[in-house]
Structure formats: structure tokens, C-alpha cells
Amino acid sequence: MKKGRGMGVYCAALFGFLYLPLAVMFVFSFNDARRNVVWRGFTLKWYSALFHDAELMSAMLTSLELALAAAAIAAVLGMLASYAMVKHKAFRGRGAYDALLNVPLMMPEVALGVGILTFLVRAGYELDFMALASSHALICLPYTVAAVRARLISLQESSLEDAAMDLGATEWQAFVKVTLPLAMPAIISGALLSFTVSFQDFVTSFFVAGIGIVTMPIKIYSMMKFGVTPEINALSVCLLLATFLLIGLNAAFAVRPDEASRH
Amino acid sequence: MDPPESAASPAPADYLCLSGVSKSYGPLTVVRDVSLAVARGEILTILGPSGCGKTTTLRIIAGFESPDGGRVRLSGADVTDTPAYDRDVHTVFQHYALFPHLSVADNIAFGMRMDKVPEDEIKKRVPEALAMVKLSGFESRRIQSMSGGQMQRVALARAIAGRPAVLLLDEPLGALDLKLRKEMQLELKGLQRRLGIAFIYVTHDQEEAMTMSDRIAVFNHGRIEQVGTPGEIYEMPKTSFVADFIGGANIFSAKVLRGEPGRAHLLLEDEHELNVPLDANESLPGIGARVKVAIRPERVKVFYKDELPFGLIRFDAILKDTVFLGDACQIYLQMFKKNPERLTIAWAGGDRYAVHDDMDVPVIAAVDPEDVYILERDNG
Known part of the structure; x- marks a missing residue:
């Protein structure tokens, strides 16, 4: 009994530490006061202000478009990259190939941002929307590869492509009719993850975004220069809810281990 | 009763014929100079311990691997360089390899759709194939909801629905329990007799080989040790490996x-x-x-x-x-x-x-x- 209670206290403390700040933010987004510290009564006006702020809405739209583009690019590249990994077990530089695909995950984003910026400027490429979307796709790629590769390995082990080809499908038909539909949940899950990574990315955007491209995190950063307003709280709550929604979707698409290769 | 020496020479009745087939992976030779002829309507078992090259030989026949040396002939035509999807050979895989995103009927129809068989013909042949394996009425079932024995039957129905010249079976009963395995052995044999096509059956179980086969090819270290009827193999083993592996x-x-x-x-x-x-x-x-x-x-x-x-x-x-x-x-x-x-x-x-x-x-x-x-x- 005692042990159980100790565990309960520990858990409460842990989750309090994790989620209390979010709860405070949530509550104060409804606070009817300009300052963030004293409770003055309930209001929805910050939310209303949020949706009437044209600049903010445009930043929101930019971020959504950016995340969609980055997720799409990362999903396609991730699928192809992991297909190559799984299909060709041994090729020259296999180890380097695997490692280099994961590097963006570990690399300091500042270094990555500076690197991409230097490269694009040197190459004389305009810092437009596609430049930013490609940079985001780069940081998202390890996530889609991780999600898709696990799925492809289990498909490979159950010799489904062999079976399709045995029954008369060409390599392309086997890919389109068997591998792709079965890998789709993993691809979508990787794309959703990429979407969140891109949507909340600040550092890379900060370096690579050209003039006139303002993403949501950059907008929040510039708003913060004038202090933490309830409007920012309200905005953060919206972002938080959107993220939870994506996590839920991701869980729904997550591959159950028994589904791919039931023997 | 062919003496094994002449078993490799192509005769008109030979449906499938391997001559001098070899395969290496780097320094490792897994199949060495294998020559084998299978007649129309025969069950030939490739029997051997794990790692003896039997599955690789089967994959060479199916067209998943290309041999380093030697030729594969099917119904008189050289198919050594023909890709798997163009060979008139279907495989029952060890773990069935059924498509989990398709229904039972769509699994069975898969090969026929690839071969552009008209849909109304497919509608007739799917229930036929299911009846052959005693699964009538299972058309719309999902693969995940089936037992191992049922999946095994669907895999079989899928492989025979396209009416191949040769059916390859890679340890098809390996995942079933003993009682079901015994039943399926006799059922497979009966099915083969009705279809009249050649079965090439891979197993490491000597009892299963004795039960199933018209002839057995005993493999060891990528080589054929002996080919003969179960009686010949048992009564007149040619090498100590065969004597010891079959029956002890x-x-x-x-x-x-x-x-x-x-x-x-x-x-x-x-x-x-x-x-x-x-x-x-x-x-x-x-x-x-x-x-x-x-x-x-x-x-x-x-x-x-x-x-x-x-x-x-x-x-x-x-x-x-x-x-x-x-x-x-x-x-x-x-x-x-x-x-x-x-x-x-x-x-x-x-x-x-x-x-x-x-x-x-x-x-x-x-x-x-x-x-x-x-x-x-x-x-x-």
C-alpha cells in the first residue's frame, strides 16, 4: 500500500512538472487582463483578437503550406530512401548511407541552418518558399525514413513482393499493388510527424526564410519582443491542441506489429 | 524406375529440367552442379538439412535467383534468363506470403489479374480454387482473421488458380502442428493427383518426404547425394549421408x-x-x-x-x-x-x-x- 502511494506521489510530481506550465498557459489564455500574472476574470477576446490579426493568420497559412510541402517531400524521399535500404542489402557505402540519412537528427540545427543558408547564397539560389520547404524536408527526412523502414523490413521478411512477382507481377506492379498500399500507413505516420516537426521549426526557418516569408514560430518570436501577452498564450493553446490532434492521428496510423507479417 | 544417372538428361516427358546449376554468394557456394529432371505430374521432393541449398535451388527454379552456371528448362524452353513474373511456375511460400490488404478472393485472383484473365473468368475460377482446398464460401474473408491452416489453404489456392505448369512448395507445412501437417500431406498429394501438374516440394523432414514423394532428391552441401523413389532411397542408400539422414x-x-x-x-x-x-x-x-x-x-x-x-x-x-x-x-x-x-x-x-x-x-x-x-x- 505504502509503496503504491509513493509511486502515486512520484507520478503526480512528474506529470505536474511536465504539464503544469501548459495548464497555467491554458488558464491564462482566458484571463481578462493585459498582464499575465493576476487573474481578472474569464474572456475569449484574446482568441477573437487572434483570428482577426491578419499578419498572424498569414503566418499561420505560410506555416501550414510549408509543413504540407515539407511533409510531402520528406514522405516521398523517405519512402524511396528506405526502399533502397531494404531492397538492396549490400552495396558500396551502405554503412555511410544509413548513417548519413540519420545525421540531420543529431546535427545542431544552428549549424544546419547556417550551412543551408551559406550553400543557397553561394549557389545564387533565391531564398524563396521552395528553398525553405526543401530545408524543412531535410530535417524531416530521418523521421519518415525511420517510420517507413521498419514497416518495409517486416514486409520484406514476409516475402510479399516475391509472391507478387511469382504470380506474374513485374517489379513495378509488385511495388504499386503490394508494397506501396501496405507501407502507406507508415508513410502517412511519417508524414504527420514531419508536419509537426516542420510546423514548429524555428531555427532553420530563422536562417533560411527570405524576406517576406514569416512562419508562425518566427511571428511568435517577434511578438515576444513586446512581452508575453495573453494573445500569445491563446495562440500557444491553439498550437498545442493542433499538435495533440496530430499525435492522435499518428497513433491511429501507427502500424500494429502483428499486422504486417502474420505467420 | 529411372537410374539416377539418366535422370538429368532431358526426355520429352520432362517438364522441368535443371542441368549443371550452380550458385555462389561471394566465397560461399550454396548450389553445386545440380542436375535434376522432373516429369509432368510428378511430386519430387528436395530433402536435406537446413543450409543444404534446397531453398536456393527452389528460388532458382522460381526465377528469384539467377544461377552462376547451368541452365533451367521448362516445358522444353530455356527459361534461365526469364524473370520470375514470366515463368509458368507458382510458389507456395514457407510463411504463405498472403497479401494482408486484400480479401481471400482478391489474393487468389491476383495472379490471374496480372495475366489479364477476363474478370468473368476470374469469377468462375476463384470459387473453383477455393473448393479445391475445401474453403468454399471464404471469398470475402480477411486474411488476418484466418488460422494458420486456413492461410495455408488460401496460399495453395492462390498458387494453383493460375494453373501453372509446375508448383513449387517451400516447406509449406512447416508452421502447422503435427496432426494438421499429417492431414495436409495426404490432402496435398490428392490435390496434385487431381491437377496432374508437377510439384516440387522442399522439406527437411524425411518422414514428410517419404509420405509425399514420387521421387526424392537428397541434398547435402549444395549437391545432390542421391535421387530415387522413397523405396530406393531407403533400401539402397548410396552414401553414408543418405543412409543416416533417411531413417537413420x-x-x-x-x-x-x-x-x-x-x-x-x-x-x-x-x-x-x-x-x-x-x-x-x-x-x-x-x-x-x-x-x-x-x-x-x-x-x-x-x-x-x-x-x-x-x-x-x-x-x-x-x-x-x-x-x-x-x-x-x-x-x-x-x-x-x-x-x-x-x-x-x-x-x-x-x-x-x-x-x-x-x-x-x-x-x-x-x-x-x-x-x-x-x-x-x-x-x-
């Missing part, structure tokens, strides 16, 4: 003392003289040569009284141990004074009361000279 055998070393037409005088384990008859096509391995001989455990008879068995070779032996196995008793005998560690195994019937379980008592072991097989020369 006592393998002794012997020296050829002298020969006469149709007979050989051997000195068994440097102790006992035997006069062994030779098969018609068997030549005497030169005088003084060392050979290996095999005696099946069930052909070693044990007498507990001092009887003189007529026409049998008599050994004075010591009973070392008895193991009761339910349907049989295994008796361990010491037959050689010079090499007491070398125990001989004898099988007796399942009547445990007929078998003495005293240890270290003198008994008489007896063998019919007809039951002693001369195997390959002993180089070891």
Missing part, C-alpha cells in the same frame, strides 16, 4: 578382403568377416579398399537366448541400454571388442516386455547379409 543407420567401416561375382567379403570394423551380396549394377570397390557399410537399426535382430539364427550373420554382443519409445524399443549393443565405444543401435517392436532391460548382459545380434549396404569409399 548404423554406419561401420569395413575393408574389402576379396570378391567374387555378385558378392564381396568384408572385414567389419577389423573384427568380423561378412559375405555381402552386391546389387546387379554395383561394382566391387577394389580388394583392400576401405568402405563404409550401413545396416538399418530395424534390421538388427536381438536374441536373448543362445539361438542360432538361420542364414543370419551372428555377433556376440553385450546389451548396454534399452530405450522404450512407445511404438518401438531402441536397443544399444556393444558388438566390437576392439572398439567398445562403437555402439550399434537395434530397433525392436513396441512390446516392451519382450525386451530385457538388464544392462551389460550377453546377447546375440544377428544381421541378414542382404541388409548390409556398401556405401562410398571411406576416405576419412
